[in-house]
Amino acid sequence: MENVNKKIKFGTDGWRDIIADNFTFENVRIAAFSIGKYLIDNNLTTKGIFIGYDNRFLSEDFAFQSGYALSSMGIKIFYSKESVPTPVTAFMVLDLQLDGAIMITASHNPPKYNGIKFIPYYAGPAEDFITKEIEKNISFYLEDEKSLPKLKNYDEFLQEINYISDFSKYKEHLLEIIDIDLIKKANIKVIADTMYGAGSVILTEIFNNDLNLKSKIFNNYRDAFFGGKLPDPSIKNLENLKNEIIKNSFDIGIALDGDADRFGVIDSKGIFISPNNVISIILYYLASVKNLNGNQYNAVRTVATTHLIDEICLKYNINLIETPVGFKYIGKQIREGNTIIGGEESGGLSIIGHIPEKDGILADLLLLEIQSYLKLYKNNLSISQYLEKIYEEFGYFYSERIDMKVPFDKMNDIFDYFKNFKNSTINNVKISEILTKDGVKLILDNKSWFLIRPSGTEPLIRCYIESRNEDFFNNLKKYLLKKFEELKK
Numbered sequence: 001m002e003n004v005n006k007k008i009k010f011g012t013d014g015w016r017d018i019i020a021d022n023f024t025f026e027n028v029r030i031a032a033f034s035i036g037k038y039l040i041d042n043n044l045t046t047k048g049i050f051i052g053y054d055n056r057f058l059s060e061d062f063a064f065q066s067g068y069a070l071s072s073m074g075i076k077i078f079y080s081k082e083s084v085p086t087p088v089t090a091f092m093v094l095d096l097q098l099d100g101a102i103m104i105t106a107s108h109n110p111p112k113y114n115g116i117k118f119i120p121y122y123a124g125p126a127e128d129f130i131t132k133e134i135e136k137n138i139s140f141y142l143e144d145e146k147s148l149p150k151l152k153n154y155d156e157f158l159q160e161i162n163y164i165s166d167f168s169k170y171k172e173h174l175l176e177i178i179d180i181d182l183i184k185k186a187n188i189k190v191i192a193d194t195m196y197g198a199g200s201v202i203l204t205e206i207f208n209n210d211l212n213l214k215s216k217i218f219n220n221y222r223d224a225f226f227g228g229k230l231p232d233p234s235i236k237n238l239e240n241l242k243n244e245i246i247k248n249s250f251d252i253g254i255a256l257d258g259d260a261d262r263f264g265v266i267d268s269k270g271i272f273i274s275p276n277n278v279i280s281i282i283l284y285y286l287a288s289v290k291n292l293n294g295n296q297y298n299a300v301r302t303v304a305t306t307h308l309i310d311e312i313c314l315k316y317n318i319n320l321i322e323t324p325v326g327f328k329y330i331g332k333q334i335r336e337g338n339t340i341i342g343g344e345e346s347g348g349l350s351i352i353g354h355i356p357e358k359d360g361i362l363a364d365l366l367l368l369e370i371q372s373y374l375k376l377y378k379n380n381l382s383i384s385q386y387l388e389k390i391y392e393e394f395g396y397f398y399s400e401r402i403d404m405k406v407p408f409d410k411m412n413d414i415f416d417y418f419k420n421f422k423n424s425t426i427n428n429v430k431i432s433e434i435l436t437k438d439g440v441k442l443i444l445d446n447k448s449w450f451l452i453r454p455s456g457t458e459p460l461i462r463c464y465i466e467s468r469n470e471d472f473f474n475n476l477k478k479y480l481l482k483k484f485e486e487l488k489k
Contacts, residue, residue, distance in 0.1 A: 010135045014117030016106045019057055023114050025065045032069035033149055034137035035118050039075060044099040048076030052089030053104035054198040054259045056114050057224040063104045066116060071160055072152045081165040083198045085260030087359035091170045093123040105259040108232035111225045124331030124356030175210055177353055178365045183211050186372030188251040190215040193241045195231040196223040199260030199361055231257050233264025235272040246270045252371045254364040262347035263363035267383035276306040276399050277387055279343035283309060284390050285370050287316040292340045295319060300333045300342040303438050304451050304464045311394040324438035325453065331356035398473040399466040406461045410488045411454055415440055417487055418452060427475050448472055450480060
């Protein structure tokens, strides 16, 4: 057991692992005990903890075991009666004024994975100092199993649970942020793929009961195997959505990942809009149409996210804040106030007035509002046509992420090589700036840039590339692929 348990690694997104291998009831209880010790040591035990879970295999049982562990430490438990999205779990922390929450999810990982995530009292991703303390507690319990708290009588625990089945306040909150009258007036035809995930019930209720949309929702039931695909709303996993849009002339198609904290969208032309471009479109809409602009506001993006956001901020006099990769950094800025939008290229987004946690349902509803606006006031432009108008105003941005396999023993050499690249040139364009707040980011004189970051778990370096010139983008990509092959030998 000791060798298995020592593989528990609790980061900002919690701990994810393979079900029945490392992700067992026993190890989940150890992770929950470690969260409980953090709560006790920091005097955060007076209000209770909400426990949510997604549609993965055994998620509700893992959730019960988490609650069982915390309850045995004297912590009050509020347990969801049904699977819920991660953003709903985060929202419940604020709604019930709790000390935090646990979410059982492995997000968009393969079906054989599950995970446990801690959401602190502020309803956003746990910051590093919190997860380090939880990891320290995990090590403490693993090194001395006799120190593990004693589990109370199980029947006693079952009698003490506070069951939660009403999540209407989350929906009410979303509908206060979204212009539902505009969406109803436009009467757009919408299709959604909830990818068998935890957002299925809530999105269906909003469509049918609150927006009265002409809609179709598919894959909106539990399938722990996610139809044989990853529950990730990427272009390769949304082919069926695209085909339905084209076949039946839908105005827009939206999607959610397994725990509904990430979004996907395909417009009426069958064009997939990347998260980079979705964030830019929503920021542009909020600044130009909703009049959220001026230097009292911020927009927050990670180092890996498109600089189109910067250009929009420049026009509308919005402060641009760049963070390391990870929504925990964005969430922190949102908590400090006046952040119009925070987003990352991997598909996480939240806006002013909402929780400091990424929310795919919110993002999708914002896209429905924008499509409604385009239908009523912009000659029924598609989302991709709206993006084209934005490009015409600010210039084109070509972006891509490439994952490059690199042996662990070569990684430091590669990072050191690019750290010392200042005053050099690539394809006759000078390197103007090198940033090292997260990986190594090189900015060129022509405003092109690339970022390299280690994956953290695999022998991979993630390389993000962006340029405003298509030819230069292609040449920069070729250069980097060739250079990586040279450096990893």
